[in-house]
Amino acid sequence: MHRLALVLSLLLTSAAVVAPASAGAAARSTTGFHWNDITAADGVVLKSNVIEPTGPGTHPGVVLVASWALNDFQYLAQAKQFAEAGYVVLSYTTRGFWASGGTIDVGGPKDIADASSAVDWLIAHTRVDPSRIGIVGMSYGGGISLLAAAHDPRIRAVGSLSGWADLAASMSGENTRRSQAAWFLQTTARLLGRPSPEMTRILGDYWADRDAAGRERWARSRSARYAIDAINRNHPAVLIAHSFGDSVFPANQMVDFYTALRTSKRLELAPGDHATAELPGLAGIRNHVWTSVRRWLDQYLRGIDTGIGEEPGVVLRPHNSSAVEYYPDWAHLTGHTDRRRLGAPHGLIATGGLDPVPPADRWSWRLPAGADTIADGGVALLTNGLEGLTGIPPIMWLPAVSRDNAAVWESGAAPVGGWKVRGVPRLHARVSSSHPRGTVIAYLYDVNALGLGSLLSHAPATWLSSPTDVDLPLQVTAYDLPAGHRLALVVDTKDPLYLDANTRNSTITLSSESWLDVPIA
Template structure:
């Protein structure tokens, strides 16, 4: 733990220096210095926190920032200072079980949710915070905790949930598939930088051993904001959800569904990148579109300012360029994102190039088989890294599609698209599969392929079955906003292995895809 903390010290020092720098913005209000405080929570657990506030007499609107997984309250120093200069009391705290905060890691369990209310109690008693104007924000772990807390504490009037989750089971076990890299990263971080609870250790051990799935599902439901939708609807906090299309920890589809179920003020923003990447530069105090939205959101719903942010409930930053240059599209609702859906039927794979058609015409009988002998060149990359680089370069994971081993996977392609295509929304794949083993996994990849066969990954998703016989598999690929250039093709690759996931394939087992099988691609 000490070694890892030494590695993180330079990054935290940079944040501290940025936050401690004199105000440079015109009109910034004078503030107190950062004050470190200890807050005794509901069960006596001491949470480490810091507070910064305007020097002017209150009451002031207030924000609670909750630390991300593996980080501490220093994470938000730059943003806390900026909000304080704008007239907010800001309290940031380290979630229980991490760094110097007491207790053990409960993974957004009931104790963590009660901590939020205890922190608000402390702020109400010890600062000039206005208890009728409380906001909660956070990145990743802090986002999930804050969102759930808004169902339990009616004092929370606005939430900025950045790179968070709403359905923990969807994050860890979507389509019955174990997301091994993401969970391994969470486990390693918890062990290096905190004190995991016995329950956490048991759940993670069971997860990798693929046992006690009902217990995992029950544990995840308690830690999912969607479980508490009735309370959120009753309290009606204003909720900002911001995530990345390529988030390899908390995928975007769960946010889309949750957004649709909200009845109060709401906004959904999706950007290129991976988990917590879109917000990263803002944590260092640099210009950042996500943190700009968070500021406007809190101003709109805690100070009464007309920032205009309520006019655009859905914001998509189009992939294919760096996030600082990405085209931005706004919509009144998620239903407006997709103008039409093109259904492409999978067809018979010819012997000469082993690439089947994706056609609007439904074919007659055909089948295509491959085997679980290992991976192909199709892949989603490495958790955080691959899609994180897309946020900086505009380039997603890619593959030369002609090199896909047809013995280990199958490929279908459209004809060249003369006008290109604006893919907007959630692509849905329906496969009819005759497996050669009782359990198995397939990974579906949708590529934008140029004339040379180089494919850029538009979206991907795994699916697992746990009983034999012919399977009707329906897979929702992650929501996206991707422009296919004129003359390019859309290519579907299906294979059996990807480093992000633990598959259920018996080595060498045959998998046969047959009719009816199709892919529905959402277009603007």
């Protein structure tokens, strides 16, 4: 892992030398990169680099916050382009990683204070205009950027790329722990950083599934969702870019956060997994995310009318389309909600109907808890990441889904024009179980005439005492279901992405008075 990270850093360094300037004004001459130490408020030394224009006068500035397990070399290509456009750019390695001092704070108070220390350093040591400073980060850096904007009113613009707003929802949304994502973050932290005793304790509790209330309090203090009032008071311009299939920080939290913002704001959603949409920009390759970041900062820090401030605030790139869609706000995304009732299983390969009218007869469908099927969410970072690159979503063959271990429902064929699914599908299921604790995972598929299903969205739900109902928001999606295709809902009880709460030899029963709400544009 050390070697992989070193190779990445070297590649990014090379890219920074050859990366072309963004379209627009001719590139300005720059000072070149200088490597610096930033002394944090508690005396910890953070490693950083700075590059600035050589022209006279003051300039707008941008702080770039390194991602989890990466260092300030990460943004060399982008930093060079921003400097050539007239920005003073400071990139820093967060505490606990690489050569920066201290231990990993996981977006806690020390990380938030470090972002302000970076702003202090920028003002004290460069020709930055203190009234025109922004902050941008990917992943870990994106979450810290939002938190910093809540605590430091000097930050006037934010670019949060694949960040988080609710750390508790990321770790244990719908009471379900994310095993693959947590393992990846813990492993890279151990290889490339120094976990703090607090982080080690929290992760120990996480794997042992203990002290959920303590973990919630810890995560809440690290979540911009709970600092939204401060962000709205400080009123920075906030750009959020995220992927539908983000397996580290699921996208719904960013939709909720965007909706609660009362500032100049923009939300961009695209296919892919965690940080995959913006990744090419680290090599200086033009892509839609970094183009938006540049336009956003030019608008709100340089005072250039790029038009982005007048554009609709929600931008979608649907899964299976080359179109780019604009909506004035989140409320305009969904034209209506199509409620589909879950019907009784029938046929040789038992399948219930997804119909707009309630089923005529009462029914129940009992499943063994903890049995896997071919319906799953894939591999964290990899499966949805490949979709972002290739356009091919996770695929399975619906007839091969075990009806002994999963419940399956299918709609009628979509009419001419198909269905434009836009928003958050929601499952309401009447559930009972033979054990107080349990987990189900719901998957929504586009199924063609051959029975091949392409995954639109999915989500897990865990209960800690016997439920009577599960109300489960699946992950936000934008998907065009072609005419003649069908929607299929699969519910099973195990997925390698998650740590379920099912007990061996227990059963879970789904029954009548259940439905699926499908958001249609």
